Amino acid sequence: MRRAELTVGAVLPELRVAPVSRTTLALFAGGSGDHNTVHIDIDAARRVGYHDVFAHGMLSMAYLGRMLTSWTTQDRIRSLRARFTAVTPVGASPVCTGIVTAINEHGGETTATITLEITLADGTTTVTGEAVVALN
Template sequence: MTPRTERPAVIEIGATLPPLEIEPISRTTLALFAGASGDHNPMHIDLDVARSAGLDDVFAHGMLSMAYLGRLLTGWVPQDRIRSYRVRFVAITPVNARPTCTGRVTSIADGVAALELAVTLDDGTTTLTGDATVALD
């Protein structure tokens, strides 16, 4: 279970969620996620297949980054307050990369906050962008 972070009593436009910093993505993480998700695409777990496609190494599942971003959300509000959540995959996450998940409140109306979301790597590469709406109470 993701520990819930303390939210300020008043949420305002421009407020940021506490960043979620992920440990480097290991080959073990990729193998475990493949088993848990049923996504055994060899580009994520087989070095020879990745190299045959012209890559230096395997890379993380996009849905793994989406799951981490979901963890950011459920660390901020209970899951039942999430009204919508969508993402766009914009770059790959190499093995051993360190993702950081972030969110920012872009609007508030009728007790629902709209959030802008992103996953970035230590080198500044954005791998995932998205948005969500959450009920504040």
Template sequence: MTATDTIEVGTQLPPLEIAAISRTTLALFAGASGDHNPMHVDIDVAKSIGLEDVFAHGMLSMAYLGRLITDWVDPQAIRSYGVRFASITPVHGKPTATGEVVAIDDVDGERRATLALTVTLADGQITLTGDAVVAI
């Protein structure tokens, strides 16, 4: 019996709690990703369209979900991964990435788990949902 034999529908991935999103985080992610959209780093631009402040890149939240998965399985085990952006993550928002096994299948002799994924802010707002299939 291996550790993955105990994985079943309903298994929860250990949550990934992220520190509050800071302006430094946004600036560093802009540099790392090449996404320098001023909506993420320039408060004057954000205010010019009626927002109170800048907000995080959607791909930053997607990266956190990717980290949740790769903290749980080897990156080579990922068979598919996709997300849907639900709402913005404001600067100072505190996201938590979570996942749950919702199905287990055998595909060509490989045991695979389908994961339901979510990024939720401390106030309960869901900012990102997704799914992934991983070999277990």
């Protein structure tokens, strides 16, 4: 990827994720070591005021990483940060998007700053964030 191929305002290919299932949450808990019960036990989620279990925040981060690495290689990602703004309920189908908001030169390296977002079908934004990706 070179600077000439990318401009401010360019939209990355979106990532549409299959509906989050209880199996997805259980597998992510096992793989990540995050066995927080609000993500895998409906009774625990209800005890703290939720109707049902919901996705791990870091699962959403993994989806953003997957979107980026479907567009570029992992070694080009210089930073990835996010802010969780709402929960992702079981059954939701997250959509990850990215828009190039800046192209910069740093010590001979050209980077793109990408504004990231995950939304659900009802319009809820569950994650906002930013990535910096090397272009050369």
